Amino acid sequence: MSMATGTDTEAPAQQIADTHDMIRVQGARENNLKDVSIEIPKRRLTVFTGVSGSGKSSLVFGTIAAESQRMINETYSAFVQGFMPTLQRPDVDLLEGLTTAIIVDQERMGANPRSTVGTATDANAMLRILFSRLGQPHIGSPTAFSFNVPTRKASGVMSTEKGGRVERNVVRDVVYQGGMCPRCEGMGSVTDFDLTALYDDTKSLSEGALTIPGYSMDGWYGRIFSGSGFFDMNKPISKFTKKQLDDLLYKEPTKIKVEGINLTYEGLIPKIQKSMLSKDVDALQPHVRAFVERAITFTTCPECGGTRLSQEALSSKIKGKNIAEACAMQISDLADWARGLDEPSVAPLLAGLQHILDSFAGIGLGYLSLDRPAGTLSGGEAQRTKMIRHLGSSLTDVTYVFDEPSIGLHPHDIERMNRLLLQLRDKGNTVLVVEHKPEMIAIADHVVDLGPGAGTGGGSVCFEGTVEGLRGSETITGRHIDDRASLKDLVRSSSGTLEIRGASMHNLKDVDVDIPLGVLCAVTGVAGSGKSSLIHGSIDGREGVVVVDQSAIRGSRRSNPATYTGLLDPIRKAFAKVNGVKPALFSSNSEGACPACNGAGVIYTDLGVMATVESVCEECDGKRFLASVLEYRLGGRNIAEVLGMSVAEALDFFDDGEAKTPAAHKILGRLADVGLGYLTLGQPLTTLSGGERQRLKLATQMAEKGDVYVLDEPTTGLHLADVEQLLGLLDRLVDSGKSVIVIEHHQAVMAHADWIIDLGPGAGHDGGRLVFEGTPADLVAGRSTLTGQHLAAYVGA
Numbered sequence: 001m002s003m004a005t006g007t008d009t010e011a012p013a014q015q016i017a018d019t020h021d022m023i024r025v026q027g028a029r030e031n032n033l034k035d036v037s038i039e040i041p042k043r044r045l046t047v048f049t050g051v052s053g054s055g056k057s058s059l060v061f062g063t064i065a066a067e068s069q070r071m072i073n074e075t076y077s078a079f080v081q082g083f084m085p086t087l088q089r090p091d092v093d094l095l096e097g098l099t100t101a102i103i104v105d106q107e108r109m110g111a112n113p114r115s116t117v118g119t120a121t122d123a124n125a126m127l128r129i130l131f132s133r134l135g136q137p138h139i140g141s142p143t144a145f146s147f148n149v150p151t152r153k154a155s156g157v158m159s160t161e162k163g164g165r166v167e168r169n170v171v172r173d174v175v176y177q178g179g180m181c182p183r184c185e186g187m188g189s190v191t192d193f194d195l196t197a198l199y200d201d202t203k204s205l206s207e208g209a210l211t212i213p214g215y216s217m218d219g220w221y222g223r224i225f226s227g228s229g230f231f232d233m234n235k236p237i238s239k240f241t242k243k244q245l246d247d248l249l250y251k252e253p254t255k256i257k258v259e260g261i262n263l264t265y266e267g268l269i270p271k272i273q274k275s276m277l278s279k280d281v282d283a284l285q286p287h288v289r290a291f292v293e294r295a296i297t298f299t300t301c302p303e304c305g306g307t308r309l310s311q312e313a314l315s316s317k318i319k320g321k322n323i324a325e326a327c328a329m330q331i332s333d334l335a336d337w338a339r340g341l342d343e344p345s346v347a348p349l350l351a352g353l354q355h356i357l358d359s360f361a362g363i364g365l366g367y368l369s370l371d372r373p374a375g376t377l378s379g380g381e382a383q384r385t386k387m388i389r390h391l392g393s394s395l396t397d398v399t400y401v402f403d404e405p406s407i408g409l410h411p412h413d414i415e416r417m418n419r420l421l422l423q424l425r426d427k428g429n430t431v432l433v434v435e436h437k438p439e440m441i442a443i444a445d446h447v448v449d450l451g452p453g454a455g456t457g458g459g460s461v462c463f464e465g466t467v468e469g470l471r472g473s474e475t476i477t478g479r480h481i482d483d484r485a486s487l488k489d490l491v492r493s494s495s496g497t498l499e500i501r502g503a504s505m506h507n508l509k510d511v512d513v514d515i516p517l518g519v520l521c522a523v524t525g526v527a528g529s530g531k532s533s534l535i536h537g538s539i540d541g542r543e544g545v546v547v548v549d550q551s552a553i554r555g556s557r558r559s560n561p562a563t564y565t566g567l568l569d570p571i572r573k574a575f576a577k578v579n580g581v582k583p584a585l586f587s588s589n590s591e592g593a594c595p596a597c598n599g600a601g602v603i604y605t606d607l608g609v610m611a612t613v614e615s616v617c618e619e620c621d622g623k624r625f626l627a628s629v630l631e632y633r634l635g636g637r638n639i640a641e642v643l644g645m646s647v648a649e650a651l652d653f654f655d656d657g658e659a660k661t662p663a664a665h666k667i668l669g670r671l672a673d674v675g676l677g678y679l680t681l682g683q684p685l686t687t688l689s690g691g692e693r694q695r696l697k698l699a700t701q702m703a704e705k706g707d708v709y710v711l712d713e714p715t716t717g718l719h720l721a722d723v724e725q726l727l728g729l730l731d732r733l734v735d736s737g738k739s740v741i742v743i744e745h746h747q748a749v750m751a752h753a754d755w756i757i758d759l760g761p762g763a764g765h766d767g768g769r770l771v772f773e774g775t776p777a778d779l780v781a782g783r784s785t786l787t788g789q790h791l792a793a794y795v796g797a
Contacts, residue, residue: 020097023064023399023430027093031058031687032459038448040064042097043397045421045431047444049470049477050462051719052691053454053678056434057403061103063090064432065401068101088614098399099430102390105403106690109374109382113187113279114148117377118327118370121388126353127370128179131323133346135316140177145316145323147186147308149178179313184301188308191277193269195249197295201238209237212272212295213288227258228265272296307371324371330764331357332366359388363420364413367507367528367764378550379716380408380527384417391420396428404690406437407716410526410745411790414439436719438481442467449477454692455646455678480720485748487777487795492519492734492754498539498708505537506530507768511759515539517708517739519754520730524744524787525771528763531743535710539741546706550713553693558589558600559685562643565671565700567681570663571654575639578658579632586639592629594620624682635659643682647671650681670699673732675725691717695726708739715746727752747794750787751776758787 021042028036033055040046048056070087109120118124128142135145143149154174160167180186203209205225206217215221217233226233230247231240240248251267276284276292284292300306307314307324314322318341326334335357341350360366363384368377377385383405390400405421406414418440425431425445435441447470449463462475470478494516503511508530515521523531540547553564562568572583585592593599596619603617616622623630623640630638635658637645645653651668654661671679674695679688688696694717702709711730715723723746730740730752742749750756756779758772771785772778779785780792 022097023099024094024096025059025063025092026095028059028063029091030062031055032455033058033063033091034459036450036459036461038461038464040430040432040448041446042099042430043425043428044445045425045433045443046446046448047433047435047441048448048450049435049441049719050450050458051454051476052675052695052717052722053689054450054452054458054719055460056450057689058459059448059450060401060432060434061105061403063092064095064098064399065101065103066090067092067095068098068399069103071098072100099397100395101399101401103401103403104383104386104390104405105401106379106383106407109377109385113373113375115374116327116370117368117372117374117385119148120374120385121356123353123356123370124327126349126356127323127326129349130341130346130353131316131318133349134318134341134343135323136318137316139312139316144177144179145309145313146179147188147313148180150180150182150185151178151310151312152176177312179309181301181304181308181310183303184308186308188301188304188306189298190301191273192297192299193272194295194297197291198249198268199237202236204234204236205231206233210268211291212268213291215268223258224256224263224265227263228254228256230265327371328369330366331360331368331370332764334370335361335366355392356388359391362416363387363391364409364416364527364763367762367767378408378532380405383407387420390424397430399430399432400424402431402433402435404435404717405433406435406440408527408713408745410524410786411439411747411794412786413527418443436717438720441470441477441481449473449475451476453678455680455683457678476721477719483720483748484794484796485751487751487780488754491775491777494519494755498542498739500534500538503534503538506533507764508533508537509768511768511770513757513770513773515741515757516755518734518737519739520734520752521739521741521755521757522744522750522753522776523741523757523759524750525759525767526763526786527745529759529761529767531759532712533768534757534759535741535743536712539708539710542708544707545710546701546704546708547710548698548701548712548714550716553685553688553697557684557686560643560682561647561671561676561679561685561696562681564685564696565667566703567664567667570661570667571639571642574659574661574664575632575634578634581632585629585632586625588624592625592639594624594626596620597624599624640682643680645681646677647679647681648677651677667699667703670702671696673702673729674699675722689717691719691722694718695722702733706738708741709733710741710743712743713745714742715744715749720748723748747791750779750791751795756787758785760785760787 023040023042026037036059048060050056066087067090070089073081073084073087109115128145131145132140132142155172158169158171184190198212199209200211208217231244249267249269251265253264253266256263256265276288281289281292309324314324316322329337335354338350338354338357360368365381365384405417409417414437421431421433422443433440441447444467447465447467448461449470451458451460451462463470463473463478471481495518497514497516500511500513500515511534523535525531539545572586575586576583584590588599594617597603597617601617601622601624602614604614625640630640632638635653647668651665651672653659654664654668676692676695676699679692698714714726718726733740744750753776756772756774756776758779760767760769760771772788776791779788780795783789783792
């Protein structure tokens with residue numbers, strides 16, 4: 001005992017395990033990274049900064065988080081790995097000190113129309129158990145309250161195995177109670193088809209009567225229809241008998257044999273319901289979505305009133321509320337209602353439900369309701385909803401990776417988000433954040449600044465250290481971190497107004513407002529105050545209005561800026577005209593594609609449960625085209641060399657000489673205007689950063705003819721230096737006679753605006769009112785709203 005006491009004063013020797021306090025990255029070359037080697041401290045909050053496209057996501061997501069996930073996947077058996085996505089090892093020499101990575105990204109939540117905020121978290125499951133225990137009258141187990149489970153009835157012989165013996169009982173009309181509304185099948189809405197939008201009844205099927213996207217008579221559909229024998233392919237649909245029309249439209253799946261092949265014939269309407277209506281309409285391809293909106297009307301289900309639930313589920317109540325009414329409540333109100341339930345028999349369940357609901361409020365999403373479809377959440381809301389499950393987690397020593405958590409947040413809400421990130425760090429976790437907002441960079445323990453430029457001009461570490469050190473550095477982020485936009489001395493005067501009267505969508509409370517035209521108008525307010533409801537609900541669809549929303553760019557590895565913007569069409573035609581050949585030869589997805597790699601430029605080798613190996617095609621050397629196609633030249637360059645050009649280089653190339661192509665030059669000019677001059681024309685869309693995708697979409701939609709442009713948070717993913725360029729673009733639009741309406745949280749955009757419409761004062765039912773309209777100077781002078789207070793602090797007024 002005395003020996004132990006004698007050594008108490010000596011400093012304990014450090015355990016070897018405690019020396020692993022860094023994540024070490026050596027020689028990272030993923031995407032545009034140039035042999036990056038850094039050390040990131042564990043159990044600290046590290047923020048990664050740099051202009052859009054500088055390599056932040058390639059380092060954090062593409063290297064550190066990707067390798068952590070790949071190594072965790074490899075711990076599973078080969079059988080289980082066969083069902084998991086195969087991840088390739090990132091292009092890096094060495095990674096040490098990795099811990100389990102949990103990625104909280106901006107990806108929109110699943111577009112399944114059955115998914116709601118409640119089903120995406122555990123809140124709905126807990127409510128179902130609560131109602132199955134306390135609901136009166138008692139109707140059954142938790143599945144009786146699920147709108148995804150139908151009620152089933154069964155009769156016959158039931159076999160039960162007990163102690164090696166099989167007991168057989170005859171059962172009659174046994175009911176397995178589910179909560180799905182039988183009329184709308186748990187969707188909340190019923191569909192009605194406009195048959196004239198499905199076919200032209202003056203034509204026969206062989207003449208192309210069907211007007212449904214993808215239903216061509218030249219392919220399999222034509223063979224199935226002609227081989228079914230249910231109707232005459234050459235008879236106009238208007239002359240079909242009632243039975244033939246019924247077979248065409250409604251026939252249940254039926255096995256048929258066509259040319260010796262077993263196939264299934266199904267009527268058009270059930271086929272469309274399965275292929276198009278089982279997905280969220282907003283997630284469909286544009287031409288399919290246009291067809292759905294034209295051909296199908298969605299009306300609230302008359303049987304369940306849009307609640308998705310059966311009458312039995314709606315009849316069971318707790319304290320006068322059924323489960324649909326509970327899910328329709330604002331989450332902050334639902335939390336108060338749950339607090340009033342004092343039932344010792346379900347105390348642990350109530351505590352768990354209470355924690356989830358309070359987490360929603362704590363993260364700034366108390367204005368949502370549990371029945372809100374998950375597909376309608378913005379990127380920022382989806383990211384915070386995913387955070388809910390991590391806030392109460394008892395895991396420590398985990399690496400949390402966040403992709404711009406400030407997206408969609410008012411400056412007031414950013415303070416709250418900062419507290420949550422520090423809370424995760426203080427539990428002993430490593431927090432890695434990719435971020436542009438100075439308010440979030442300020443809380444970092446460690447900063448890694450990548451750059452100096454974007455694309456091939458980036459990919460290097462320009463600075464590592466503290467926030468103070470970053471301020472003193474000569475990097476682009478260091479120079480701009482303390483930038484503060486000043487209020488304009490002179491604001492433009494409006495040339496007219498766009499009237500909105502009695503707006504009451506979602507939480508709006510009969511709002512009347514005149515939006516000035518011919519100026520830059522910013523619509524502001526805390527998240528959930530009703531900004532998007534006011535603008536998208538009242539202005540979208542009006543003549544001359546072009547909307548650039550937050551929806552993600554969808555594209556495969558074959559898509560690139562040239563194909564997405566439509567730039568490739570005039571380029572192909574220019575090549576074809578000069579060389580006297582077909583334009584299709586200059587498409588890597590058509591006749592000009594290399595046959596070995598089918599125009600992909602790489603060959604994928606599937607090795608079962610091991611990672612798929614990607615190797616450059618030896619036939620075309622990664623150029624994606626036939627050798628014969630590469631012999632055709634325009635202005636001394638072949639098609640592969642043109643696609644290898646940057647936007648800035650191509651802008652000069654197509655401006656004069658033999659290659660002069662005004663249509664291509666115009667599209668390239670718009671790409672340069674949004675700051676994408678460094679982007680390579682043939683770069684796969686899958687390698688672009690979030691900010692680059694946002695600006696690519698902006699450049700494409702700017703081409704649409706319109707007088708009023710509505711932009712929903714265009715600063716998403718933009719560096720402080722890029723925001724200046726965006727403001728210049730908006731000014732040029734307004735000066736050319738257009739009207740620009742921006743839904744925005746960024747104070748630089750607010751300060752630069754000519755007119756501000758501020759909604760609030762809070763979120764959900766605490767918002768939905770017009771709290772200010774006027775010039776930014778008046779908003780700052782009054783400081784009467786949260787936006788006014790934060791803008792005043794920002795401009796130093």
